[in-house]
Amino acid sequence: MSPLEQAIEEIAIKLFNEMKKPIDEEFASLKEEIRMLNKELATLDKxxxxxxxxxxxxxxxxxxxxxxxxxxxxxxxxxxxxxxxxxxxxxxxxxxxxxxxxxxxxx
The missing domain is CATH 1.10.10.10 (Winged helix-like DNA-binding domain superfamily/Winged helix DNA-binding domain)
Known part of the structure; x- marks a missing residue:
């Protein structure tokens, strides 16, 4: 792999990780909301x-x-x-x- 290709790959990986971070945070937030909703649903029949x-x-x-x-x-x-x-x-x-x-x- 040429130095240019290697640099492009490193930049692509860095950009991917930067773009992925907010998605991961949103996913974690949604998981927590679902957990709380499931907990609340469980109380409906208690x-x-x-x-x-x-x-x-x-x-x-x-x-x-x-x-x-x-x-x-x-x-x-x-x-x-x-x-x-x-x-x-x-x-x-x-x-x-x-x-x-x-x-x-x-x-």
């Missing part, structure tokens, strides 16, 4: 107490109990046990019952 549900949806527990009176789905662990909520079900219910607001929005 049983939540009323307080946890309220925190997730930025409402009060009073609102959660109001929603239950209006038909929001909930589950009972056992006789006399505490109710729990599945976020995916509650979000679907809220989407289909958009006229039912939170207690906070009524003030």
């Amino acid at each position: 049983p939540l107490k009323a307080k946890e549900l309220a925190e997730k949806l930025s409402v009060s527990t009073v609102t959660v109990h109001y929603w239950v009176k209006k038909g929001c789905p909930r589950h009972i662990k056992s006789e006399g046990g505490n109710p729990y909520y599945i976020l995916r079900e509650v979000l679907n219910w809220r989407t289909n019952n958009s006229q039912i607001k939170s207690i906070e929005s009524c003030k």
